[in-house]
Structures are given as structure tokens and as C-alpha cells.
Amino acid sequence: MDKDDTQTLEAAAETLTGAQMVIRALKDQGVTHLFGYPGGAVLPIYDALFKANDITHVLVRHEQGAVHAAEGYARSTGKPGVVLVTSGPGATNAVTGLTDALMDSIPLVVLTGQVPTHLIGTDAFQECDTVGITRPCTKHNWLVKNVNDLSRVLHEAFDIATTGRPGPVVVDIPKDVQFQSGDYHGPQAIHHRTYRPKTDPDQAAIVKAVEMMAAAKRPIIYSGGGIINSGPEASKLLRELVDLTGFPITSTLMGLGAFPASRPEWMGLVGMHGTWEANHAMHDCDLMICLGARFDDRVTGKVSSFSPGSKKIHLDIDASQINKIVHVDLGIVADAAKALREIIRVWKAQKHKVQTEALKAWWKQIDTWRQKKSLSYRNSDRLIKPQYAIDRLYALTRDKGEVYITTEVGQHQMWAAQRFHFEEPNRWMTSGGLGTMGYGLPAAVGVQMAHPDALVIDIAGEASVQMTMQEMSTAMQYDLPIKIFILNNEYMGMVRQWQEILHGGRYSHSYSEALPDFVKMAEAFGCIGLRAERPDELDDKIKQMLSVRKPVLFDCRVDPTENCYPMIPSGAAHNEMLLSPDDGGEISDAGKMLV
Amino acid sequence: MHDTKIKPSDEVERHTLTVLVDNEAGVLARVVGLFSGRGYNIESLTVAEVDPISRTSRITIVTSGTPAVIEQIENQLRRLVPTHKVTNWSSQKAGIEREMALIKVSGSGDKRVEALRMADAFRARPVDTTHASFVFEITGAPGKIDSFIDLMRPLGLVEVSRTGVAAISRGPEAM
Numbered sequence: 071m072d073k074d075d076t077q078t079l080e081a082a083a084e085t086l087t088g089a090q091m092v093i094r095a096l097k098d099q100g101v102t103h104l105f106g107y108p109g110g111a112v113l114p115i116y117d118a119l120f121k122a123n124d125i126t127h128v129l130v131r132h133e134q135g136a137v138h139a140a141e142g143y144a145r146s147t148g149k150p151g152v153v154l155v156t157s158g159p160g161a162t163n164a165v166t167g168l169t170d171a172l173m174d175s176i177p178l179v180v181l182t183g184q185v186p187t188h189l190i191g192t193d194a195f196q197e198c199d200t201v202g203i204t205r206p207c208t209k210h211n212w213l214v215k216n217v218n219d220l221s222r223v224l225h226e227a228f229d230i231a232t233t234g235r236p237g238p239v240v241v242d243i244p245k246d247v248q249f250q251s252g253d254y255h256g257p258q259a260i261h262h263r264t265y266r267p268k269t270d271p272d273q274a275a276i277v278k279a280v281e282m283m284a285a286a287k288r289p290i291i292y293s294g295g296g297i298i299n300s301g302p303e304a305s306k307l308l309r310e311l312v313d314l315t316g317f318p319i320t321s322t323l324m325g326l327g328a329f330p331a332s333r334p335e336w337m338g339l340v341g342m343h344g345t346w347e348a349n350h351a352m353h354d355c356d357l358m359i360c361l362g363a364r365f366d367d368r369v370t371g372k373v374s375s376f377s378p379g380s381k382k383i384h385l386d387i388d389a390s391q392i393n394k395i396v397h398v399d400l401g402i403v404a405d406a407a408k409a410l411r412e413i414i415r416v417w418k419a420q421k422h423k424v425q426t427e428a429l430k431a432w433w434k435q436i437d438t439w440r441q442k443k444s445l446s447y448r449n450s451d452r453l454i455k456p457q458y459a460i461d462r463l464y465a466l467t468r469d470k471g472e473v474y475i476t477t478e479v480g481q482h483q484m485w486a487a488q489r490f491h492f493e494e495p496n497r498w499m500t501s502g503g504l505g506t507m508g509y510g511l512p513a514a515v516g517v518q519m520a521h522p523d524a525l526v527i528d529i530a531g532e533a534s535v536q537m538t539m540q541e542m543s544t545a546m547q548y549d550l551p552i553k554i555f556i557l558n559n560e561y562m563g564m565v566r567q568w569q570e571i572l573h574g575g576r577y578s579h580s581y582s583e584a585l586p587d588f589v590k591m592a593e594a595f596g597c598i599g600l601r602a603e604r605p606d607e608l609d610d611k612i613k614q615m616l617s618v619r620k621p622v623l624f625d626c627r628v629d630p631t632e633n634c635y636p637m638i639p640s641g642a643a644h645n646e647m648l649l650s651p652d653d654g655g656e657i658s659d660a661g662k663m664l665v
Numbered sequence: 666m667h668d669t670k671i672k673p674s675d676e677v678e679r680h681t682l683t684v685l686v687d688n689e690a691g692v693l694a695r696v697v698g699l700f701s702g703r704g705y706n707i708e709s710l711t712v713a714e715v716d717p718i719s720r721t722s723r724i725t726i727v728t729s730g731t732p733a734v735i736e737q738i739e740n741q742l743r744r745l746v747p748t749h750k751v752t753n754w755s756s757q758k759a760g761i762e763r764e765m766a767l768i769k770v771s772g773s774g775d776k777r778v779e780a781l782r783m784a785d786a787f788r789a790r791p792v793d794t795t796h797a798s799f800v801f802e803i804t805g806a807p808g809k810i811d812s813f814i815d816l817m818r819p820l821g822l823v824e825v826s827r828t829g830v831a832a833i834s835r836g837p838e839a840m
Binding site: 201202205206209262264265388390392393394 | 687694736740744746748
């Protein structure tokens with residue numbers, strides 16, 4: 071053993087079985103957690119895993135849960151999430167999570183078993199065309215037919231998932247390849263033939279950006295998930311840029327936490343359910359500085375009326391995002407941290423100053439928009455308003471140190487994004503691009519695995535949470551004290567809201583009929599169930615939830631008719647927001663066609 | 666300010682793109698899937714391995730779209746992991762485009778004589794001849810092949826097989 075040590079350092083090939091290579095590659099990549107579910111076509115890998123003590127395998131209850139858990143793990147740590155599932159249904163069940171991770175740029179390495187190579191194409195038991203099915207929902211994927219390619223592919227998989235614009239990758243490994251022996255090479259030997267993500271900014275573009283910023287009279291920073299994906303350094307630099315310029319800043323759903331919500335420059339969320347001030351400032355600005363966001367339709371509203379008078383700078387690591395939706399005046403293709411560092415350096419070196427007087431007037435305008443208090447709501451002493459529930463949850467967890475929030479998808483997600491304020495990146499895990507109901511509970515499992523001592527809360531809806539409810543069992547098995555805070559309004563709330571506004575109040579199949587008793591359900595899983603029905607009992611119940619070191623299902627019964635405001639109706643512009651139901655809100659026929 | 670901004674044109678243009686890719690399993694499916702998944706057009710597509718030692722394939726695609734869509738197509742193609750290089754012959758570089766077609770014409774008498782005379786004018790070569798038919802081989806720019814096919818139509822056109830466009834740059838440099 072000691073004699074061989076020098077050889078390993080020189081990265082000489084070792085002979086291992088395919089299954090052993092998988093485990094060895096995971097260790098060489100620094101993987102400590104693996105989310106998975108065994109099955110026939112991955113048994114050799116599970117056998118190799120049986121002897122591996124330094125990788126924690128988290129057995130989920132459904133492969134979709136494995137992928138979302140890995141997403142939560144990845145988003146909260148900045149490391150890639152790793153998944154191991156079997157062929158056929160194991161792979162197809164992972165597809166929702168893969169698509170979710172692709173849309174939100176989450177680095178995942180998903181290993182799938184495949185039927186033995188001689189059975190591929192014969193409709194064998196639990197066979198499916200995994201690489202064919204996952205091609206459009208991965209950044210890249212591989213079917214490894216030769217065991218001698220396996221270690222290279224595995225290391226390439228980690229490299230591609232985590233560099234450039236991050237995303238999910240799939241490595242499909244036939245069962246016979248897992249049994250065969252071949253040469254294993256370490257990660258250092260990898261040099262990809264074509265893949266060269268561009269991360270360094272073009273210097274001329276940086277200089278131009280700085281000049282545009284110095285000349286701006288009504289600037290706005292519109293930041294996104296790219297800042298978070300770039301790593302903690304990018305968030306620090308973003309703060310420094312705001313220190314330097316005093317520019318107002320808003321963020322997409324994915325970018326929350328990159329800039330502290332407590333700072334005066336923070337204007338809150340942008341877009342369909344963003345604040346009045348953020349959306350009006352986006353509409354009226356003369357310079358939009360888009361940092362790691364992608365002009366999603368939930369942000370832009372009606373594209374032809376989107377910020378019509380502004381020049382736009384767009385920083386993105388993915389060249390295909392520039393000019394995709396909105397034509398911009400200056401595109402910068404680079405890693406966010408690298409570009410921000412350069413912008414700050416050039417700004418300081420050239421001793422730039424902002425347009426102080428103009429900026430003062432701009433802030434005055436922003437302050438009048440803020441006076442609208444667009445997130446206000448009419449509270450009740452009889453019913454728990456969902457906004458009130460989020461406010462109390464936030465207030466009662468502020469002193470709890472590390473708090474991680476995951477969400478499902480719908481009204482509760484938007485209320486959480488509006489009202490649960492973040493000071494740090496990587497604390498907010500939500501399904502933005504794909505809008506996957508059922509994301510939050512398994513994501514919380516993944517977050518808690520990575521941060522065993524932190525407070526992890528899934529802000530949920532009663533409809534979403536039922537989609538992946540079985541992962542409560544996973545939380546129990548691994549002693550994960552996740553808190554599932556269900557805003558139970560007995561409706562698919564966002565569907566109901568749209569049916570009210572767009573479809574004449576015809577609530578077609580959006581009522582959550584035959585709901586389970588969540589308290590009893592919690593007990594059946596062996597965790598704690600709590601219920602709050604009146605505003606005056608909410609605080610005590612939340613405190614009770616926070617005091618137990620066990621998974622909790624919290625059934626918070628809220629006003630079933632409350633709608634999420636403010637809202638930019640479909641097909642409308644940023645300055646056509648609705649603040650409340652009293653605003654009416656005529657939706658154009660074109661708007662009705664939109665999702 | 667928006668009044669003075671140069672608005673990108675909304676006119677649909679035809680562009681010829683060449684993509685140099687690693688010839689790995691599924692690479693054509695990635696390219697084709699990109700076009701179908703994002704709703705882009707493919708008017709013709711030609712693919713073959715061009716360097717067996719470095720295992721690279723050359724895919725030439727004729728597509729159409731507004732300038733913004735064409736820019737997206739190029740960027741999306743560059744984003745594919747096995748892509749080495751993307752060149753747009755219609756907007757970036759001077760290139761030569763050629764296509765080959767096999768065209769079957771059947772007929773007798775004057776029409777048959779006329780078909781042969783036209784073929785000669787277009788430098789189309791008969792590669793199969795029977796008493797009742799010809800198969801012509803024609804090479805040229807796609808427009809020339811279109812014209813030849815139009816001329817053959819009243820003279821007994823039976824069927825057409827086209828290779829799609831191959832393109833290469835003028836001058837000593839590679840793409």
C-alpha cells in the first residue's frame with residue numbers, strides 16, 4: 071500500500087470495475103452526499119457503495135425527490151448535487167428534476183443505470199432511451215458503452231456540470247459496463263476536446279459599461295441567479311458596486327439574497343409579483359444593468375413595452391442569453407464575479423463619479439413609488455392572512471442564525487419571495503424557471519443534509535406539498551428536522567387567482583377536495599403535526615414548531631380567497647400593475663393567450 | 666430615446682451555417698433537437714465525417730429566420746458541448762455553396778430531346794439512360810438546381826433527390 075502511493079500521485083491508470091470507478095470518481099471529485107434509489111440496473115454500483123464509508127447515501131422515496139434534494143443541496147452549498155438512479159422508470163422519474171435544474175442553472179451529476187449493452191434497443195425490462203429522453207433537459211449527457219471511457223466521462227461530467235453556466239448532466243451506464251474491469255484515470259487527466267466556457271470579460275466592454283454607468287441619470291441594477299451561481303464572491307462584489315455607485319437594485323426570484331434586503335438601495339422583487347417601485351423603476355430607468363438574469367417573461371411582462379427608454383447592459387456567462395428576448399446595447403459574456411471585479415477596478419482606476427444630482431432626483435422618484443406600499447394587505451383578526459403568516463414566520467426566525475427557505479410553486483412562493491427577506495446568498499431555494507410544484511419538500515431534505523444544524527423551512531401550499539409528500543419519510547429516516555410550513559388555503563391558489571381574474575370566477579378543478587388531515591399525516595410519518603387556524607394562536611404554534619428537533623408538518627389554515635398582489639397582468643407592461651382587487655384589471659385577449 | 670434606436674429587422678432571411686462537431690454518438694440528434702425544440706427551421710441539412718483521425722463531422726444547415734433568430738441559432742449551436750466551431754456563410758465569411766442533385770425525367774419524342782438539351786446547358790450529366798428516361802446529375806448553387814428542376818417539370822419530371830448544401834470558405838484559410 072505505502073509503496074503504491076507515489077504511483078497514485080502520478081495518476082497512473084488503475085484497474086477497477088466500472089462500479090468501483092463510479093465510487094472512486096465521486097470520491098476524487100470530493101462528493102460526500104449522494105441522493106438515490108436502487109434498482110436492477112444499478113445494483114453493481116450499489117454494491118460498490120456498500121463498502122464506501124465516506125459517501126453518505128440518502129435513500130429517497132421517489133427519484134424526482136432525489137433530483138430536487140440534490141438541487142437543494144447544490145443551491146445551498148455551491149457544490150454539485152449527485153444523484154444515482156436505476157434505468158427505465160428511475161431515469162424517467164428524474165426528468166422533471168433535470169428540467170428544473172436546467173431552467174435554473176443548477177449543477178447536478180445524475181448517474182443512471184442502463185440495461186446491459188447487448189440488450190440496448192430490444193425493449194428490455196426497464197429499458198428506456200435515457201440519453202434520448204434527457205438530451206433536451208440536460209446541459210450534456212453520455213451513454214458509456216466502453217468501461218475504459220467511464221472515468222474520463224465521469225470527470226468531464228463534473229467539469230461540465232459545474233463550470234460555465236452550470237446545469238444538470240446525465241451519465242448513463244449499462245449494467246455490463248459496471249461489472250467490467252478497465253483503466254481508471256483521476257480528474258487531473260481530463261482535458262475536454264471542445265468545451266471551453268468563456269469566463270473572462272472583454273476589456274473594451276467593461277470600459278464601455280463603466281462609462282454608461284457614470285453617465286446614467288436613472289440607473290437600475292437588475293440582478294439574477296447568475297450572481298448566486300457565480301459564488302459568494304460575486305455577491306460581495308455586487309454589494310461593493312452598490313456601495314460605490316448608490317444605484318438602486320432589484321432582483322429576480324432566483325437572485326434573492328445576493329444583495330441584502332435590509333439595505334436602503336434594495337427595492338424588492340421585480341416582475342409579475344414584484345414591488346411597485348422595482349417595476350416602475352425598471353420601466354422608467356435610462357440605464358438597466360442586468361447582472362446574471364435572463365429577461366424571463368415573468369420579469370419583462372409585455373416585451374414591446376419593456377423599459378422602452380433605457381439603454382441596457384447585459385452580463386451573462388451564456389452568450390445565447392444576450393439579445394434573446396430583449397435587444398441590449400452592450401452584452402458582456404463572462405463570469406459574474408470576474409466581470410464585477412473588473413467593473414469595480416476600472417470604475418476606481420478611472421476615478422468615475424455618478425451623476426449625483428440626477429441620482430438624487432431619481433431616488434426621490436423611487437421614494438414616491440415606495441409610498442404606494444405595494445406589499446401592504448388588509449389584515450384580519452378572524453382569518454389568518456397568508457401574508458401575515460409569512461411575516462410572522464420571518465419575524466420569529468430572524469434570530470435563528472442560519473435560515474434556509476425552500477418553496478413549492480404558487481401563491482405561497484410569491485408571498486415568500488415578497489416578504490421573507492434575505493441577507494445572504496444560497497439561503498433561498500425555489501423552482502423559478504420550470505415552476506415545479508413538489509420541489510420544496512425534497513429540496514429541504516437536500517438542504518438539511520448539507521446543513522444539519524441550520525433551520526430549514528419549506529414554505530409550501532397544500533396542493534404542491536402533496537406532490538412529493540412521501541419524502542417526509544426520508545426526512546424521518548435521516549433525522550432531518552425540516553419544517554414544512556403549509557399555507558393551506560384549500561385551493562391551488564395561483565390557479566384559482568387566474569381563474570378569478572381571467573376566467574370569470576369559474577374555479578374549474580382548482581379546489582383541493584378531500585384533503586388529508588395534515589396533523590394526522592405527520593403523525594403517521596412519525597413526525598410532528600401542528601395546526602393554526604386563528605391569527606391569535608399563530609405565534610405560539612410557530613414557536614412550538616421551531617422548538618422541536620424533528621420534522622414538522624405545519625398546517626396553517628389561511629384565508630382561501632386571498633390573491634397575490636401586486637400583479638402585472640399577462641400581456642401588460644411594468645407600469646400597468648394592479649395593486650389590489652379594486653384595481654379591476656382588464657386582461658387583453660393577447661394577455662389571455664399567455665401563460 | 667427609443668425612437669432613435671436602430672430596430673433589428675423583422676425580415677426573414679435565409680442563412681447557411683456550418684457547424685464543426687466532434688463525431689460522437691448522438692451529436693446530430695443534439696443539433697436537430699435544438700432546431701425542433703426551439704422552433705427553428707431547417708431547409709436543408711448535410712452531415713458527414715470530414716476528418717476520421719480527429720473524428721470531426723461537418724454539418725451544414727440552411728435555415729431561415731429574422732436576424733435576431735439567426736443570432737440565437739448560432740449562439741445555441743455554439744453552446745452545444747461537442748461543437749468546435751460555427752460559421753455563418755451568409756453574414757460573416759465569403760463562402761462557396763454547392764449542392765448535388767439526381768433528377769429523374771421520363772418521356773419520349775420532343776420532350777426527351779428538349780430535356781437532354783436543357784441538361785447540357787446546365788452541365789447536368791445523364792448518369793442513367795433508358796429508352797423512356799434519364800437520371801441527370803447536377804451540381805451547383807441551390808438556386809441553379811431549383812431552376813433546372815423547374816425546367817424539367819413540364820418535360821416529365823419523376824423525382825428528385827438532393828444532397829443539401831455543402832459550403833466552404835474562399836481563399837487559403839479554413840472556416
